[in-house]
Amino acid sequence: MTELDIGMTGLKDRIAAELAAVRERSLAYTDADDDVLTRQHSSLMSPLVWDLAHVGNYEELWVLREVGGIEPLRPEIDHLYDAFKYPRANRPSLPLLTPAEARKYISGVRGRVLDVLDRLDPADPDPLRAGGFVFGLVLQHEHQHDETMLATLQLSRRPGLVRDGELPPGGAPAADPEVHIPAGIFSMGTDTVAWAYDNERPAHRRHLPGFWIDRHPVTCGAYLRFVEDGGYRDPRWWLPQGWEWVERTGVDAPLFWTRDGDTWWRLRFGREEPVPPDEPVQHVSWYEADAYARWAGRRLPTEAEWEKACGGREYPWGDAGPADLAYRANLGHRAARPAPVGAYPKGASPYGVEQLVGDVWEWTDSWFQPYPGFRSFPYKEYSEVFFGETYRVLRGGSWATHPSAVRTTFRNWDLPIRRQIFAGFRCARSED
Numbered sequence: 301m302t303e304l305d306i307g308m309t310g311l312k313d314r315i316a317a318e319l320a321a322v323r324e325r326s327l328a329y330t331d332a333d334d335d336v337l338t339r340q341h342s343s344l345m346s347p348l349v350w351d352l353a354h355v356g357n358y359e360e361l362w363v364l365r366e367v368g369g370i371e372p373l374r375p376e377i378d379h380l381y382d383a384f385k386y387p388r389a390n391r392p393s394l395p396l397l398t399p400a401e402a403r404k405y406i407s408g409v410r411g412r413v414l415d416v417l418d419r420l421d422p423a424d425p426d427p428l429r430a431g432g433f434v435f436g437l438v439l440q441h442e443h444q445h446d447e448t449m450l451a452t453l454q455l456s457r458r459p460g461l462v463r464d465g466e467l468p469p470g471g472a473p474a475a476d477p478e479v480h481i482p483a484g485i486f487s488m489g490t491d492t493v494a495w496a497y498d499n500e501r502p503a504h505r506r507h508l509p510g511f512w513i514d515r516h517p518v519t520c521g522a523y524l525r526f527v528e529d530g531g532y533r534d535p536r537w538w539l540p541q542g543w544e545w546v547e548r549t550g551v552d553a554p555l556f557w558t559r560d561g562d563t564w565w566r567l568r569f570g571r572e573e574p575v576p577p578d579e580p581v582q583h584v585s586w587y588e589a590d591a592y593a594r595w596a597g598r599r600l601p602t603e604a605e606w607e608k609a610c611g612g613r614e615y616p617w618g619d620a621g622p623a624d625l626a627y628r629a630n631l632g633h634r635a636a637r638p639a640p641v642g643a644y645p646k647g648a649s650p651y652g653v654e655q656l657v658g659d660v661w662e663w664t665d666s667w668f669q670p671y672p673g674f675r676s677f678p679y680k681e682y683s684e685v686f687f688g689e690t691y692r693v694l695r696g697g698s699w700a701t702h703p704s705a706v707r708t709t710f711r712n713w714d715l716p717i718r719r720q721i722f723a724g725f726r727c728a729r730s731e732d
């Protein structure tokens with residue numbers, strides 16, 4: 301939604317409704333016994349109760365203190381929920397709030413947040429207040445932690461903790477598996493999306509040579525051919541660091557996949573299922589995506605290529621808001637899995653590229669770097685401290701990503717060995 305679209309009262313109503321919805325989501329994911337919430341299911345992740353209190357603490361810092369000028373409610377707990385203070389692996393040993401205390405704390409914060417919202421003047425030029433930016437910040441932050449909680453719940457390997465949702469639509473993939481994107485200038489990033497993060501700004505012009513990009517993400521079936529062709533045993537396909545990772549960890553398939561005789565199974569929220577051949581592959585690292593692409597005689601797209609393939613709108617199909625999203629993309633945990641390729645022809649970009657947004661985050665070839673003219677806002681730890689040649693960019697969101705927390709300009713990033721996120725990829729190639 302752009303600033304122009306938002307009427308003043310409509311904006312506050314929308315924010316209030318979205319705040320209620322995201323909280324309902326966070327409480328649903330933490331509707332489990334205290335053992336599930338306080339245990340560390342993986343050293344990569346916080347205990348779920350940390351995420352729960354952290355979203356309230358973040359809301360307190362930004363909405364209540366920075367914008368509302370309200371005194372700290374529980375200053376003694378701030379350090380526990382500062383994401384930069386203690387590594388995730390150490391969080392279980394901290395004197396964290398109990399699940400009951402965490403629920404009480406975040407609900408107390410939320411009541412005051414609604415008072416601040418009531419007093420908001422969205423026309424205030426202060427950048428935290430303009431267009432309700434600070435509320436967009438905390439909403440997206442909570443949805444991002446909700447997705448993190450889903451990844452933690454998947455890593456727990458326990459059944460019965462995550463609702464399965466509806467079945468996604470069936471897939472009827474178009475016959476032509478690749479799309480040609482002609483050479484030319486396009487506008488990358490945004491100046492106008494009200495809740496866009498600092499790393500998506502500013503909009504700037506880029507020239508790209510012509511290229512080909514996959515119409516759909518790479519499927520489990522296609523990826524299985526790489527596995528069965530010995531892809532994990534052949535250093536030709538891997539970058540040296542990727543091969544070192546394969547040898548050190550012994551990985552031989554995507555995370556959560558196991559082989560039983562001739563059948564491959566995947567574990568999804570504690571349940572074993574045959575690997576679905578038509579679904580985009582997920583839980584692969586950047587190194588695996590990169591190796592598959594080389595094996596297939598292709599490469600990963602750069603993030604500029606990925607964004608250009610979206611066609612320059614807020615979503616690939618246009619600027620339409622959540623009302624008709626169900627026909628266009630698999631977002632917001634309606635289903636608890638990616639949809640088969642070809643499931644969303646109405647979500648295609650003007651070039652005809654499909655499933656760019658939703659289903660699986662897509663690894664790109666690009667390092668997470670600032671755009672020309674980048675200015676950190678509202679704090680350096682959101683993006684700036686991660687810039688460099690350490691993290692690879694992912695685009696497009698997954699089935700677990702809420703529509704308010706993703707758009708064609710949205711940039712995510714992670715280490716190239718990480719597989720716990722709901723990430724897959726598609727391939728590209730340069731013009732001959």
Ligand SMILES: [Fe+2]
Nearest residue numbers: 354358383441
């Ligand atoms: Fe956070």
